[in-house]
Amino acid sequence: MKNYLSLAERNNWLACMSIAMYNENILEIWKNNLTKDEVKKLKTSITMTRNALKSIMDRMPVNESTKLKKHAQNFQIKITSETGAKVLEDKALKESEMVQFKTHKFENVMFSVMNTKCCNCKKICYECDIYNLCIDTVLPRYDLEDNCPYAFRSVDKVKKKQSKRAKKKANRYDIDDEAYQYNFIPKGVLINGPK
Structure with missing residues (x-):
């Protein structure tokens, strides 16, 4: 089992949660138009869906639930035509190409x-x-x-x-910090004139 949710998995999780919430609204709105068996089945599906989604979140690290909450703030399910869906998909793809970083x-x-x-x-x-x-x-x-x-x-x-x-420098005869005076007379040079 993975310990993170991909973007598609977060979207699926939120879609399932949205459907469970939508089913709760149906129970409220259609209460006079549902049989007892239909109410029971809708309530069971809501409970099972919520329990499964809660179980998934409980096994994830804390930072994953934080990501999901942040993702949920901008999450919506819209019912639209194929053309409208294509436009929304293209827009979403363009936005997903951009990464915002501090x-x-x-x-x-x-x-x-x-x-x-x-x-x-x-x-x-x-x-x-x-x-x-x-x-x-x-x-x-x-x-x-x-x-x-x-x-x-x-x-x-x-x-x-x-x-x-440093090794090259150490092999030299003179060390830069010390001054030496050499005591030699080159051939053919007279010092202090002839004696």
Whole structure:
């Protein structure tokens, strides 16, 4: 069993709940036009539907019930013609293509992705989907590597490079901090004139 509901499953859950509520209204509106057997069957269907839907929600984590409540605020069932349904479906598809994110949450997610994908990356930026997304969303650039403005080297690689420099420097005769005076006279040069 999954511990979450997809968008379609949330819609189905809410549709079932709406039908149960609609059946309650039918009981109220049609009370003089229903037999005792019909009332009993409608009440049973309402009870069974509600119990099943409650059971589904009880086994979900708390954040799923919060999502469902939030989704229910904008949920409606409309009865319409095929043409009207097609228009509504097209509108819903367009809206589902857009994702709304708070900027700081999006940046946190993108920096996590960049830590795994852009660290020590040698790929040319124009061949990378992450680069295109970063450019489209105007994320701050590192500009540390030549292949991509979002690529960077890990601390380990930078330390290795620095340690190579330190070894090279240690092998030199002079240490930069100390000053040496050499005591030698090149051939053919007279110092203090002839004696």
